[in-house]
Amino acid sequence: MSTDAVGGVWTYATELRAALGAAGVEVVLATLGPDAPPQADVAWWRGRLEWQEDPWADVRASGDWLRELVADEGADLVHLNGYAHAAARWPVPVVVVAHSCVLSWHEAVRGAGAGEAWARYRREVAAGLRGADAVVAPTAAMRSSLQRLYGFDGRCDVVPNGISARPPQRAPREQVVLGAGRLWDEAKGLDTLDAAAARIDWPVHVAGDAGGASARHARLLGPLGRDELRRRMGAAAIFAHPARYEPFGLVVLEAAQAGCALVLGDIASLREQWDGAALFVAPGNDRALATALTTLAEDAELRGELASAARLRARHGDAETMAARYLAIYLRLRTRVTA
Numbered sequence: 059m060s061t062d063a064v065g066g067v068w069t070y071a072t073e074l075r076a077a078l079g080a081a082g083v084e085v086v087l088a089t090l091g092p093d094a095p096p097q098a099d100v101a102w103w104r105g106r107l108e109w110q111e112d113p114w115a116d117v118r119a120s121g122d123w124l125r126e127l128v129a130d131e132g133a134d135l136v137h138l139n140g141y142a143h144a145a146a147r148w149p150v151p152v153v154v155v156a157h158s159c160v161l162s163w164h165e166a167v168r169g170a171g172a173g174e175a176w177a178r179y180r181r182e183v184a185a186g187l188r189g190a191d192a193v194v195a196p197t198a199a200m201r202s203s204l205q206r207l208y209g210f211d212g213r214c215d216v217v218p219n220g221i222s223a224r225p226p227q228r229a230p231r232e233q234v235v236l237g238a239g240r241l242w243d244e245a246k247g248l249d250t251l252d253a254a255a256a257r258i259d260w261p262v263h264v265a266g267d268a269g270g271a272s273a274r275h276a277r278l279l280g281p282l283g284r285d286e287l288r289r290r291m292g293a294a295a296i297f298a299h300p301a302r303y304e305p306f307g308l309v310v311l312e313a314a315q316a317g318c319a320l321v322l323g324d325i326a327s328l329r330e331q332w333d334g335a336a337l338f339v340a341p342g343n344d345r346a347l348a349t350a351l352t353t354l355a356e357d358a359e360l361r362g363e364l365a366s367a368a369r370l371r372a373r374h375g376d377a378e379t380m381a382a383r384y385l386a387i388y389l390r391l392r393t394r395v396t397a
Contacts, residue, residue, distance in 0.1 A: 060124060061087055066309070068095070078384070083381075088123075091104070108141065121142075136153070138154050142182040142186045144186035146189070153384075156187075156204055158200070158303075159204075159207070167245050167303050180208065184208040220380030221315065221375060229293060231317075234262075235263070235295075236264075236290055236298070237263070238266050239299070241268045248264055248300075250347055251264065251347065252264070254300075254347040254348040257345070263294070287312075291318055299313070299320070300341060300347050306327060307331070310332065311331075311372055320336035321339065321350045331371070338350075
């Protein structure tokens with residue numbers, strides 16, 4: 059299974075690996091990208107990823123490395139958390155999982171198509187989708203993006219991401235709004251949360267890599283380990299994720315599991331998952347976000363109702379269910395090969 063070393067894809071890959079391991083499936087993680095994996099015992103190829111600047115020589119080299127690893131490990135199947143490598147010849151079935159893509163990001167964040175500068179990226183992603191034996195997306199919204207932006211007309215299974223269960227904290231909730239993500243990443247909408255913080259009475263805390271960006275009104279907590287972030291989620295009354303772009307949003311799932319009331323960006327993927335269990339605001343509108351946060355801060359009953367609804371919804375996002383659905387896809391492909 060390919061992965062990169064940071065963010066949601068790493069969390070997804072390690073959660074899925076653990077859940078598949080419990081089901082008797084051995085998963086070899088193959089980390090790609092400039093950042094070393096957090097675990098020293100995981101294979102790593104250091105180089106540029108397909109969505110980075112001028113990556114194609116590195117993409118070819120990392121593909122060669124992946125094929126050597128497949129041969130060395132005697133793998134029965136390849137699970138790619140990226141696109142371009144799937145267009146190569148593989149001796150075993152290949153699954154591609156569409157976590158995000160540059161073209162859909164560009165539309166959501168920049169408000170326009172990616173343009174000619176990304177023409178090769180578009181071709182490489184389309185070729186990878188066509189070359190895969192199975193394609194998976196975490197939401198129907200992401201599946202629609204593949205169909206619309208890359209002309210993909212093959213089968214695409216929707217398998218929501220999952221996380222391992224964690225017992226809820228019993229401590230009283232703090233009157234705090236928590237956000238999490240890369241502050242410099244416009245997709246996460248944390249600039250909007252920072253602006254909204256000036257308009258509400260409750261303090262706003264933001265966990266994550268600032269990457270040189272600054273906050274005027276929110277308190278920056280810096281990068282936190284996953285356990286510490288989950289602890290803070292278990293204490294905060296409200297979790298805000300006013301994203302402009304979020305094909306799934308594992309961090310929202312973790313906040314819901316921890317019992318936070320949710321305020322989310324009103325985008326198709328988050329509506330798909332959390333409609334009826336969160337308040338939604340237009341991305342980039344700090345006044346609307348402040349109004350929603352104030353509404354929850356002042357209404358403990360509504361806060362409790364939404365927190366309960368989100369926690370109940372999060373029960374369907376467990377790692378075991380995710381692993382079972384992937385295992386069914388793997389077995390379908392293996393059966394096709396041996397038939």
